[in-house]
Amino acid sequence: MNLPLFPLNVVLFPGCLLDLQIFEARYLDMISRCMKQEEGFGVVCIVEGEEVGEAASQFAAVGCEALIRDFQQRPNGLLGIRVEGGRRFRVQRAQVLPDQLTLGEVEWLRDAPERPLLAEHADLAALLGALAEHPLVEGLGMGGAVDEQTALANQLAYLLPLSAEQKLQLLVLDEPLERLQLLQVALDQLQGELGA
Helix, strand or coil, X not given: CEEEEEEECCCCCCCCEEEEEECCHHHHHHHHHHHHHCCXXXXXXXXXXXXXXXXXXXXXXXXXXXXXXXXXXXXXXXXXXXXXXXXXXEEEEEXXXXXXXEEEEEEECCCXXXXXXXXXXXXXXXXXXXXXXXXXXXXXXXXXXXXXXXXXXXXXHHHCCCCHHHHHXXXXXXXXHHHHHHHHHHHHHHHHHHHC
């Protein structure tokens, strides 16, 4: 399956919301095509290169489909869109088109079936509830109560101030339980650094 790719300095997770401001011709064309065809595009995290100008020279092999949920013209005249993370994918091959848009041949990754939260996830669920009150998170309409492991893992991985490498490590994992365990380790490290 071919998917237009949008390399960004962000790691998008399924079910999470991202606001983007579109101003480059290649991406305006891409968004227009996606909206007409009611299809998404792929968000991949830049490993080397820039978001603007020439196509990023290196990006992560695993990314997340971005489904356009809303759009509006911003006060500055630019197009603003809100996307929601869809399916995860692995890029098999990529090519840069003449207009500098990157087209990827992707394989969709399998998602584990939904599983209810366990008692051991109470602290992580409470943390997500607390994050929901942060103005930026509230503005996206994210956070709050979830009752399922995948949603909790994805939202925490997306919202917490982790490095791009840590977020990519989480995105690659198929099992939400593994993601939650890794998140707990990362949180313990963060708390240890703050307490030091």
